[in-house]
Amino acid sequence: MAHPVTGSTTAPVAVPAIEVRELCKTYGSNDVLKGIDFHVDQGEVVCVIGPSGSGKSTLLRCVNRLEEPTSGVIMVEGIDITDSETDLDAIRTRIGIVFQQFNLFPHLTVLQNLTLAQRRAKKRGKREAAEIARRNLEKVGLAEKADAFPAQLSGGQQQRVAIARALSMDPDMMLFDEPTSALDPELVGDVLGVMKQLASEGMTMMVVTHEMGFAREVGDRVVFMDGGVVVEQGVPEDVLGDPQHERTQSFLSKVL
Amino acid sequence: MPGRAGDPADGRYIPRVKRSTRRYLVQGTLYVVFVLVVLFVVLSADWERIQPYFFNPEIAASLFPDIVLTAAKNTVIYTLIAFVGGVLLGLVLALMKLSPVLPYRWLATGFIELFRGLPALLVIFAFAFAVPIALEWRPPGGSTGAGLIGLIIVSSAYIAETIRAGIEAVPKGQTEAARSLGLNPLWTMITVVLPQAFRIITPPLTNELVIIIKDTSLLFIVGMALDQRELTTFARDALSSTASATPLVVAALLYLVITLPLTQLVAKLERHNKRGR
Numbered sequence: 341m342a343h344p345v346t347g348s349t350t351a352p353v354a355v356p357a358i359e360v361r362e363l364c365k366t367y368g369s370n371d372v373l374k375g376i377d378f379h380v381d382q383g384e385v386v387c388v389i390g391p392s393g394s395g396k397s398t399l400l401r402c403v404n405r406l407e408e409p410t411s412g413v414i415m416v417e418g419i420d421i422t423d424s425e426t427d428l429d430a431i432r433t434r435i436g437i438v439f440q441q442f443n444l445f446p447h448l449t450v451l452q453n454l455t456l457a458q459r460r461a462k463k464r465g466k467r468e469a470a471e472i473a474r475r476n477l478e479k480v481g482l483a484e485k486a487d488a489f490p491a492q493l494s495g496g497q498q499q500r501v502a503i504a505r506a507l508s509m510d511p512d513m514m515l516f517d518e519p520t521s522a523l524d525p526e527l528v529g530d531v532l533g534v535m536k537q538l539a540s541e542g543m544t545m546m547v548v549t550h551e552m553g554f555a556r557e558v559g560d561r562v563v564f565m566d567g568g569v570v571v572e573q574g575v576p577e578d579v580l581g582d583p584q585h586e587r588t589q590s591f592l593s594k595v596l
Numbered sequence: 597m598p599g600r601a602g603d604p605a606d607g608r609y610i611p612r613v614k615r616s617t618r619r620y621l622v623q624g625t626l627y628v629v630f631v632l633v634v635l636f637v638v639l640s641a642d643w644e645r646i647q648p649y650f651f652n653p654e655i656a657a658s659l660f661p662d663i664v665l666t667a668a669k670n671t672v673i674y675t676l677i678a679f680v681g682g683v684l685l686g687l688v689l690a691l692m693k694l695s696p697v698l699p700y701r702w703l704a705t706g707f708i709e710l711f712r713g714l715p716a717l718l719v720i721f722a723f724a725f726a727v728p729i730a731l732e733w734r735p736p737g738g739s740t741g742a743g744l745i746g747l748i749i750v751s752s753a754y755i756a757e758t759i760r761a762g763i764e765a766v767p768k769g770q771t772e773a774a775r776s777l778g779l780n781p782l783w784t785m786i787t788v789v790l791p792q793a794f795r796i797i798t799p800p801l802t803n804e805l806v807i808i809i810k811d812t813s814l815l816f817i818v819g820m821a822l823d824q825r826e827l828t829t830f831a832r833d834a835l836s837s838t839a840s841a842t843p844l845v846v847a848a849l850l851y852l853v854i855t856l857p858l859t860q861l862v863a864k865l866e867r868h869n870k871r872g873r
Contacts, residue, residue, distance in 0.1 A: 429775075430778065432776055433777070433778035435776070439773065441769050443769040445770065445774075447792055447795065457774070460783045461779050505777070506777070
């Protein structure tokens, strides 16, 4: 691999949760991703940082094919999701995604937000789905909001509901696309707290974020992207504390 | 030439009247003109002659209860049939127009452009008389049923565009969230996109409903049996048998009884939507 993983704390696992090879993504004449090699091992928390427009969100969205990759290979738990024979809907139930804009369904209650996909995609019964939903609401500290509508919640609460919604599908991994960027500063802590708890339970996580504190504290590995390539990666102390590459240094000097 | 406020050159030509006084004078003049026009109309018209022709209480009374129990009832029934049919067909057309399959898009676009471009009266006429003969088709409900199908088709062309706009107004993130949870495209459309789309288009859709209420009057062209008559046909028949315009006035009032609450509802929904954004 082009970028050796230095000092990763997780034990090596046979099949990585996510493995991306030579991924390219082009919009017209605009090269967003220029040959990305990237992986997330099972149980690992990988934080992807970088300036806006560096392609980090596009990379995340390619992992469950919300974006069609132009070329390259994307394996999720050893299954090639760029293969047209792959059952994408089935794979997607195993990948939880949390978006910057929450994207809760505004016409449904919190509980219905959590049970909809369980029932239609996982074919769970009404009672079982509601039970799992309530358990996950409790986990994010919003058990009493089950019957509220999204518009009645604060941004931080909405994002925690979105996390609970993704967790209700019992995913093998969680992808976070700048989950706190649309939040008022005082609400960021609650969401990061839930994410920290998930990490401590051993959830496989890919987190695109501008929260350097979170990356340093929770991340097993930090990946710095710029201009559609992975510039530097390694344990947080090295990448954030002693960046080797000039672009990483210049980025960190602006955000830290 | 009217000068701009604060233009010093202006001050010389305008008499030294305070700005507020001038505003009162202008508004006062407008009120006076209005009162004069109303007085002129009221005083010049020969009410003794007009009143019995347009509103003869005896003729008006003779129209009831049939004008409500048959005519207004049929207007409502035809409206509901045309609206429900129009929404269902319009939904199919809207989905076809958004389909990735090119021939579906062509078909839907052709259908919509054709029937939006034709007069509703001509389409109803064609379905009531030309199509049954050409296809040796016996329409359900006779020529009234055939005319209704024409009305459904015309309204579906308009409603399809409304629904398509509604679907496109649902944020893309909603579809992405649904698909990333593993919902397939069909369930995403049914459970996530369409409920929000219909919420967005409730005001224009109610407007379509009001238009259909009025367009059911075009069904007079098909020639109805007595118990099939809707308001306009009923009033038209009464007009010729009584030689008075009273039935038209009564029918007009009944139309307003049906449409006014709906247009008020549209206004209310639009205010509500604006607040919700």
